[in-house]
Amino acid sequence: MAFKKNFFWGGAIAANQAEGAWNVDGRGMAKTDVTTGGSVKAPRMVTYVDKDGNKCKAPSHHFTLPDGAHYQVFEDELYPNHDAIDFYHHYKEDIALLKEMGFTMFRLSISWSRIYPTGEEDKPNQAGIDYYRSVFEELKKNGIEPLVSIWHFDTPLALEEKYGDWLDRRYIDLYEKYVRTIFTEFKGLVHYWLTFNEINNTINFLPDTASDEDFQNAYQHLHYQFVASARAVRIGHEIDPENMMGCMICGITYYPLTPDPKDILHCQHTWEKGIFYSGDVQCLGKYPTYAKRLWDEHNVKLDITEQDIEELAQGKMDMYTFSYYMTQAVTTHKNDDVVGGNMSFGVRNPYLTYSDWGWALDPDGLQYYLEMIYNRYEIPLMVVENGLGAFDTVEEDGSIHDPYRVDYHRAHIKAMDVAVENGVDLIAYTTWGCIDLVSAGTGEMRKRYGFIYVDKHDDGTGTFERKRKDSFYWYKKVCESNGADLD
Numbered sequence: 046m047a048f049k050k051n052f053f054w055g056g057a058i059a060a061n062q063a064e065g066a067w068n069v070d071g072r073g074m075a076k077t078d079v080t081t082g083g084s085v086k087a088p089r090m091v092t093y094v095d096k097d098g099n100k101c102k103a104p105s106h107h108f109t110l111p112d113g114a115h116y117q118v119f120e121d122e123l124y125p126n127h128d129a130i131d132f133y134h135h136y137k138e139d140i141a142l143l144k145e146m147g148f149t150m151f152r153l154s155i156s157w158s159r160i161y162p163t164g165e166e167d168k169p170n171q172a173g174i175d176y177y178r179s180v181f182e183e184l185k186k187n188g189i190e191p192l193v194s195i196w197h198f199d200t201p202l203a204l205e206e207k208y209g210d211w212l213d214r215r216y217i218d219l220y221e222k223y224v225r226t227i228f229t230e231f232k233g234l235v236h237y238w239l240t241f242n243e244i245n246n247t248i249n250f251l252p253d254t255a256s257d258e259d260f261q262n263a264y265q266h267l268h269y270q271f272v273a274s275a276r277a278v279r280i281g282h283e284i285d286p287e288n289m290m291g292c293m294i295c296g297i298t299y300y301p302l303t304p305d306p307k308d309i310l311h312c313q314h315t316w317e318k319g320i321f322y323s324g325d326v327q328c329l330g331k332y333p334t335y336a337k338r339l340w341d342e343h344n345v346k347l348d349i350t351e352q353d354i355e356e357l358a359q360g361k362m363d364m365y366t367f368s369y370y371m372t373q374a375v376t377t378h379k380n381d382d383v384v385g386g387n388m389s390f391g392v393r394n395p396y397l398t399y400s401d402w403g404w405a406l407d408p409d410g411l412q413y414y415l416e417m418i419y420n421r422y423e424i425p426l427m428v429v430e431n432g433l434g435a436f437d438t439v440e441e442d443g444s445i446h447d448p449y450r451v452d453y454h455r456a457h458i459k460a461m462d463v464a465v466e467n468g469v470d471l472i473a474y475t476t477w478g479c480i481d482l483v484s485a486g487t488g489e490m491r492k493r494y495g496f497i498y499v500d501k502h503d504d505g506t507g508t509f510e511r512k513r514k515d516s517f518y519w520y521k522k523v524c525e526s527n528g529a530d531l532d
């Protein structure tokens with residue numbers, strides 16, 4: 046196997062999908078606290094009260110709170126992220142299991158509203174800081190390097206109500222205050238930071254049929270996050286020159302469905318809009334040439350200042366990190382054989398099989414992505430999410446046989462190995478949901494990714510007991526052999 050001696054093997058979770066304890070120790074709310082469960086067919090809904098006091102629900106994707114409305118938790122709704130898998134109270138037990146598997150890296154996120162409950166306090170919430178310090182110390186004690194996402198889809202809800210979803214320049218300063226706090230407090234404990242999880246989602250999941258106003262908002266939202274991200278990179282380096290700062294991109298490999306030159310061109314433009322736009326700004330420090338075409342296509346006029354341009358140039362990433370689950374075929378031809386559920390994932394690729402949630406299974410696409418991206422930026426890469434969301438069955442004796450999960454990871458690790466052999470500087474692999482957690486897309490528990498099973502269910506029942514699946518023992522061999530033993 047080609048992996049370096051100090052390659053990081055591990056797994057990943059996010060605060061809102063794992064911690065639970067949504068209203069404990071002074072934490073403020075985030076959007077996920079007013080988001081119900083859903084399924085592959087039914088979207089997750091946000092709950093709110095309109096200006097006349099009526100209880101309302103609306104699909105959470107691309108939701109904008111109407112004027113005069115307020116987000117609200119309703120007693121007769123179930124909010125899966127409220128308890129999640131209660132990592133907040135189980136972290137010691139969980140870290141012991143990760144250590145047993147041989148993890149050398151663990152990716153987790155900080156909940157902004159645990160540190161600044163409304164985002165606008167002058168002083169941080171000490172209980173939130175103490176909590177994360179204990180988690181990082183526990184990881185250190187167990188020889189596991191934390192990889193910390195600063196923002197994983199969880200802006201404090203109070204800010205969302207006041208300023209909309211990153212549509213206000215004031216977010217940049219509020220995010221700066223938050224990052225200064227965590228960089229200072231956790232200096233020496235954390236060295237690997239990711240500024241915004243899947244920052245490109247704002248634009249790559251926006252359908253071409255969306256209105257010009259939606260595109261205007263999406264590109265503006267992204268611009269403010271790019272500046273906030275670049276500022277965090279600069280401040281991260283100032284506070285601790287040992288900090289390694291990374292972007293985090295939702296990595297999708299796009300293929301043209303046919304050799305029609307129009308499909309090839311369409312595919313290239315899909316890469317530009319969905320993947321390269323966000324990577325180029327964050328890794329090259331400036332907007333690419335094709336940005337003007339993207340904006341012009343939808344009459345987008347951005348609020349970009351001279352200072353923003355300077356900040357982008359000063360905040361280039363040390364590493365490119367990405368999630369990888371699937372590939373998508375795109376075409377300009379009429380084709381109704383689309384895949385996915387309440388979110389569209391392109392047209393069906395006849396050469397691939399699909400998961401129960403409609404995600405294309407394609408390890409070759411990971412090799413393609415790794416080589417494409419490394420050739421473009423030539424900075425270290427990390428695969429910080431990869432995994433199979435699947436139904437698991439607990440047998441009568443408590444065992445969980447999940448050969449499908451082992452097959453999935455084995456194939457993707459082999460693909461990484463070939464890319465490394467071909468010269469890609471890949472430094473880490475953290476599988477998604479190494480401990481089962483709440484799905485971000487559907488809010489389900491039964492869409493399980495973990496090597497560790499958690500007794501928690503979609504109807505809110507469960508003991509939170511942890512169990513080792515068969516894949517736990519397999520991944521332990523992988524970690525301990527540095528990827529050499531994949532049998």
Ligand code: BG6
Pocket residue numbers: 059062242243295368430434477483484485486487492
């Ligand atoms: C990524 C996110 O999009 O994919 C995670 O960073 C998410 O938060 C993961 O959980 C898998 O998606 P899902 O919808 O299966 O949870």
